[in-house]
Amino acid sequence: MEECSLPLHSNQVHKLSIIINRSHALLHCIAITFLICYRLSFLFQQPKTSLLPWLLVFAAELLLSFKWFLGIAYGWRPISRTVFPERLPEDDKLPANDVLEGTNTVLSARALDYPPQKLNVYLSDDGGSSITLLGMRAVSKFARWWLPFCKTHGIKTICPDAYFSCLEEDYSDLEFLAEKQEIQENYELFREEIIKARAKGGNVDKPTAIYIYIYVIQENDNDANGDHIYKMPRLVYVSREKRHSHSHHFKAGALNVLLRVSGLMSNSPYILALDCDMYCNDPTSAKQAMCFHLDPNISPSLAFVQFPQRFRNICNNDIYDSIIRSMFWIRWYGLDGLRGPVLSGTNFYMKRKSLYNYSIHEDLTELKKYFGTSNELLKSPLAHYMPSIDNRDSSSTLLQEAKVLASCAYENNPKWGEEVGFRYHSLVEDYFTGFILHCQ
Ligand SMILES: O=c1ccn([C@@H]2O[C@H](COP(=O)(O)OP(=O)(O)O[C@H]3O[C@H](CO)[C@@H](O)[C@H](O)[C@H]3O)[C@@H](O)[C@H]2O)c(=O)[nH]1
Numbered sequence: 055m056e057e058c059s060l061p062l063h064s065n066q067v068h069k070l071s072i073i074i075n076r077s078h079a080l081l082h083c084i085a086i087t088f089l090i091c092y093r094l095s096f097l098f099q100q101p102k103t104s105l106l107p108w109l110l111v112f113a114a115e116l117l118l119s120f121k122w123f124l125g126i127a128y129g130w131r132p133i134s135r136t137v138f139p140e141r142l143p144e145d146d147k148l149p150a151n152d153v154l155e156g157t158n159t160v161l162s163a164r165a166l167d168y169p170p171q172k173l174n175v176y177l178s179d180d181g182g183s184s185i186t187l188l189g190m191r192a193v194s195k196f197a198r199w200w201l202p203f204c205k206t207h208g209i210k211t212i213c214p215d216a217y218f219s220c221l222e223e224d225y226s227d228l229e230f231l232a233e234k235q236e237i238q239e240n241y242e243l244f245r246e247e248i249i250k251a252r253a254k255g256g257n258v259d260k261p262t263a264i265y266i267y268i269y270v271i272q273e274n275d276n277d278a279n280g281d282h283i284y285k286m287p288r289l290v291y292v293s294r295e296k297r298h299s300h301s302h303h304f305k306a307g308a309l310n311v312l313l314r315v316s317g318l319m320s321n322s323p324y325i326l327a328l329d330c331d332m333y334c335n336d337p338t339s340a341k342q343a344m345c346f347h348l349d350p351n352i353s354p355s356l357a358f359v360q361f362p363q364r365f366r367n368i369c370n371n372d373i374y375d376s377i378i379r380s381m382f383w384i385r386w387y388g389l390d391g392l393r394g395p396v397l398s399g400t401n402f403y404m405k406r407k408s409l410y411n412y413s414i415h416e417d418l419t420e421l422k423k424y425f426g427t428s429n430e431l432l433k434s435p436l437a438h439y440m441p442s443i444d445n446r447d448s449s450s451t452l453l454q455e456a457k458v459l460a461s462c463a464y465e466n467n468p469k470w471g472e473e474v475g476f477r478y479h480s481l482v483e484d485y486f487t488g489f490i491l492h493c494q
Pocket residue numbers: 155156157178180303304305308328329330331398399400481482483484485
């Protein structure tokens with residue numbers, strides 16, 4: 055009880071930034087007012103010379119001033135936040151998470167510091183490529199080395215590529231170094247396996263249609279000899295159906311397929327979305343996000359917790375600001391102090407229900423109108439529905455149903471992408487979906 059009474063997070067208002075930003079805004083406002091007065095006074099001058107250029111410049115100045123005015127919001131009330139994951143409930147009371155992602159991030163997502171039985175990783179392979187599937191199997195093999203290593207030594211950089219390219223080393227612990235060496239050798243073997251497979255070919259001639267393939271990797275608790283083995287999160291590979299006759303809706307389409315398949319297979323109340331070119335650079339991110347989602351004061355109106363996109367390996371002379379510093383290091387702190395930042399497409403922990411449209415009632419006919427005809431999927435919006443694919447018999451029926459959900463015809467009538475799930479009709483599905491969630 056005592057644990058629950060302590061706050062899970064706190065925020066710090068950047069007072070100095072507020073004073074500087076608001077003073078700057080005020081000075082700028084005064085300057086703009088003088089400018090406008092000066093321009094207006096010209097209109098009353100007699101005789102007028104060259105009116106047109108003057109008006110054009112004035113219009114441009116008004117337009118830019120308006121744009122600048124809207125930008126004041128970014129600096130109005132910047133805040134930063136601190137979380138206290140140690141105050142979260144015990145592991146067995148934590149809610150489950152489904153990770154929906156592109157191809158590269160599987161290892162780091164499975165290495166998150168979260169109870170493995172409450173983590174399910176769904177991998178979308180839009181290309182339906184045999185190399186990705188082979189890669190996923192190889193990843194699972196390597197994960198048996200990598201995950202226990204990260205856990206035992208509290209490794210913070212859970213993406214092996216980033217970890218092994220980092221030069222910092224603790225030379226004092228020889229046992230650790232020997233283990234690291236062994237893991238690195240296994241990592242090199244894993245990479246070679248992928249490179250060889252890629253060299254052999256793959257999808258040189260793209261098929262005109264890609265067929266559905268769903269494959270679940272889930273280790274048992276014990277190996278063949280009955281010895282206890284390290285428990286790892288379940289991994290589900292999903293290659294959705296693609297046909298020229300149906301629009302695939304790019305990334306939003308892929309995410310909606312994963313949303314449906316995960317709703318059927320694990321229906322975790324929270325989802326983490328990761329792009330294929332991202333990895334989790336902090337294993338505690340899931341628990342950090344839960345500090346907000348499990349706060350009873352803000353949870354009812356909280357749809358998502360967005361982590362900033364950070365970029366690795368960018369050269370020192372980043373003259374085009376490829377790390378998007380102004381966005382993630384300045385503007386987002388400001389937006390956080392207002393009503394939270396918009397969705398940036400990746401690195402967010404979203405409440406599943408927020409994508410399911412709150413206005414839908416739990417009436418079967420209405421649910422079918424929104425979610426489609428799969429009776430199994432219709433259970434997903436119902437609170438506390440927890441499917442089980444541990445049971446072998448049910449798993450094959452569930453897999454058949456999952457294939458129906460991953461087919462392109464499934465979206466023919468229901469409101470996927472319109473009123474349910476990630477929204478279509480825009481290549482920036484993240485901004486579009488995020489704005490709608492903010493409005494709701
Ligand atoms: O047909 C598609 C196209 C993209 N993706 C996935 O979409 C993600 C983002 O694609 P990427 O090529 O990395 O796009 P970027 O331009 O880098 O994406 C930025 O801009 C997008 C649109 O605003 C956001 O969705 C992204 O999160 C954001 O990183 C990747 O994981 C892809 O696997 C698909 O699954 N299917």
